Amino acid sequence: MQLWNTFSKEELEQKLREAGHEFVTISFYKYANIANPPIFRDYLYQMLDNLRVVGRIYVANEGINAQISVPTDRLNDFRNDLYSIDFLDGVRLNIAVEEEGAEFPFLKLKVKVRNKILADGLSDESFDVTNIGKHLKAEEFNELTNDPDTILIDFRNHYEHEVGHFKGAILPDVDTFRESLPMIEETYLKGNEDKNIVMYCTGGIRCEKASAWFKHRGFRNVHQLEGGIIKYANECREKGLDNKFVGKNFVFDERRGERITDDIVSHCHQCGEPADEHTNCANEACHLLFIQCEKCKAKYENCCTPECQSVIHLSFEEQKALRKGLNNSNKIFKKGRAGHLFETLNK
Numbered sequence: 001m002q003l004w005n006t007f008s009k010e011e012l013e014q015k016l017r018e019a020g021h022e023f024v025t026i027s028f029y030k031y032a033n034i035a036n037p038p039i040f041r042d043y044l045y046q047m048l049d050n051l052r053v054v055g056r057i058y059v060a061n062e063g064i065n066a067q068i069s070v071p072t073d074r075l076n077d078f079r080n081d082l083y084s085i086d087f088l089d090g091v092r093l094n095i096a097v098e099e100e101g102a103e104f105p106f107l108k109l110k111v112k113v114r115n116k117i118l119a120d121g122l123s124d125e126s127f128d129v130t131n132i133g134k135h136l137k138a139e140e141f142n143e144l145t146n147d148p149d150t151i152l153i154d155f156r157n158h159y160e161h162e163v164g165h166f167k168g169a170i171l172p173d174v175d176t177f178r179e180s181l182p183m184i185e186e187t188y189l190k191g192n193e194d195k196n197i198v199m200y201c202t203g204g205i206r207c208e209k210a211s212a213w214f215k216h217r218g219f220r221n222v223h224q225l226e227g228g229i230i231k232y233a234n235e236c237r238e239k240g241l242d243n244k245f246v247g248k249n250f251v252f253d254e255r256r257g258e259r260i261t262d263d264i265v266s267h268c269h270q271c272g273e274p275a276d277e278h279t280n281c282a283n284e285a286c287h288l289l290f291i292q293c294e295k296c297k298a299k300y301e302n303c304c305t306p307e308c309q310s311v312i313h314l315s316f317e318e319q320k321a322l323r324k325g326l327n328n329s330n331k332i333f334k335k336g337r338a339g340h341l342f343e344t345l346n347k
Contacts, residue, residue, distance in 0.1 A: 025069050025095070026066075026068055026093050027202075029117065030087060030091050031063040031129050031130055037060055037113045044057065045111045047081055054106040055069055055253075056106065056112075057109075057111045059114070060115060062116055062117055065118065067106075068106065092204075094230040095234065096230065096251075097230060097234060122181070122213070127213065128212065130212065131212050132208050132215070133211030136226055139241055141225050141232065144198055145198055150198055151189070152169045152199075153170045153199050154171050155180060157174055159250065159289065161250075163248045163250055163257060163265065164249055164261075164276070166246075167244050169200075184210075185214070194221070195221065197221060197222050198223045198225070199225070200232075202229055203230050210224075211223070211224045229245060232245065233245060245260045245261065246261050247259075247260065247264065247266070248276050256277075257278065268293035269290045270290075270300065271295065271296050274293075275292065276291060277297075279291070279292040280302075281303050283308035284319065285311065285319065292304075
């Protein structure tokens, strides 16, 4: 049996349209001891491919992290098959707040083996990732974050919390999770060992590891928002609770974001007008992720600068030559930090 995808993006989109499935977008994670990740990876791929599931999954010795779309008519089968795996029995499934924003959030199924499901830069062998902080449901979160002795920290990267965040949260200026751990401890937590520390992220996976790390570092009152922003928004809506999140929740799929409230808390990186829609620069040699309003999207043809705009009008071969030898993966999420965007804004 084939255990990977071999179709192009266009072929994948066509296959999904022909299948006619409606999808529900789901994320889940579990820190656990997986003895042989490659074998588990192949088993998982076969199981999910049979259910026509698409999405992105990482498997490592420390556990599993998944963002997927499941055909609605296969949802019960998916849940039963997933829960038949011992360490995933009853694992929390975070259902997307909204499905709008992309025809298909994912086009294919990718299951990859990684060293860790969440890169953290840690090498302390005595660190127990399962010794986590206290989980808070939405109502508990609201109550504790009203306490003046509580420090509320957004554990996402700058390009995520720029478009939406909790009221009163500390928004660290970081690019990656691995740099956030030492930076947050040194800048915000040092000297506050007795205060309530409350953390949140998209679905909970970053906070879970961070809460265990800070407990390991000696902080006593460590808490995390159970299920992250996704579960919180759903819980507030279902129970009629006060929603303290404003703006959009950034997500790592084709939607790029799910709207929690109508508030627009960020600005276009080209003209400065209120905006919170992300664009990947149409110049494949750049592909920078940045915030672009509709007016600038039309003016620059989905590009971040006039220079990139000129590139997209070159022939395919000329564009391919410009991309040769380039590796922009560490620049794609620099977004508003990109100097040339500020130059465009100030023109």
